[in-house]
Amino acid sequence: MTFTQLPLTDITADACSSPLARAAIAPESADTLARSLKALADPARLRIISIVSAHADQEACVCDLTDQLTLSQPTISHHLKVLVDSGFLTRAKRGTWSYYSLVPGSLSSVAGVLAGV
C-alpha cells in the first residue's frame, strides 16, 4: 500500500469546523480524506505519532521508537514511511540516524473535517 503526499491543509483550515457533518462532501474530497484516515488507522502508527509528539523537542529517532514499541525495526520503518508519505511526519537525517517530527497542523486538518456537529 502506498500513500501519496496529501494536501491536508486543503481539507479545511479550521480545526473546529465540521464540513463533513454539514454538507455532502465531494467524491474527490472523500477520497483524499479516506486516504489520510487509512494512514492513521493503525494502532502502531497512532502510537508512533503519539511518541514522537510527546518526545523532547517533538522529535524522535527510530531508536526511541524501538525502545517503546514491541515491533521489529523494519516494521517500524514501514509505518514511518506510510506516515511520511501521507504527510503526517517529516524526516531529517543527521549523521547515522533519521529523526522524525510531526508536521504541524496535519492532524488538526483531518480533525477539522471530522469534528462533530
Next chain:
Amino acid sequence: MTFTQLPLTDITADACSSPLARAAIAPESADTLARSLKALADPARLRIISIVSAHADQEACVCDLTDQLTLSQPTISHHLKVLVDSGFLTRAKRGTWSYYSLVPGSLSSVAGVLAGV
C-alpha cells in the same frame, strides 16, 4: 471485517484538545482509535455520513443514499452496517424503510483525539 460498538465518548470529551499529540497514547486507546478510524477510512462511508448529516432532519433512508451514490444497495447496506456497528450511525426502522442518523458527538470524539497541537 466487523466492528464492535466503541466507547467513542471515552476517547476524549473535548473536541478541540489533542491527547494524541501531547502524551504517549496507551496501546489499548490506540487500538480503539484505530478501529474507529478504520470504520471511517472509506470514501463511500465518508460520503454516507456526509449525506445523512446534510439531509433534512439529519436522517436518511437507503433510498436517499442510492440516489446519490453510484453503488449497489447491498454495498451501501454493508457500509451502513459498518457505520452502525462502529457507533457513528443509528438505525430506526419505520414501516418498510430503515432510517439512519448520525450519533451526536461520535465524529467530534474522534476529531478531539486527532486535533493538532
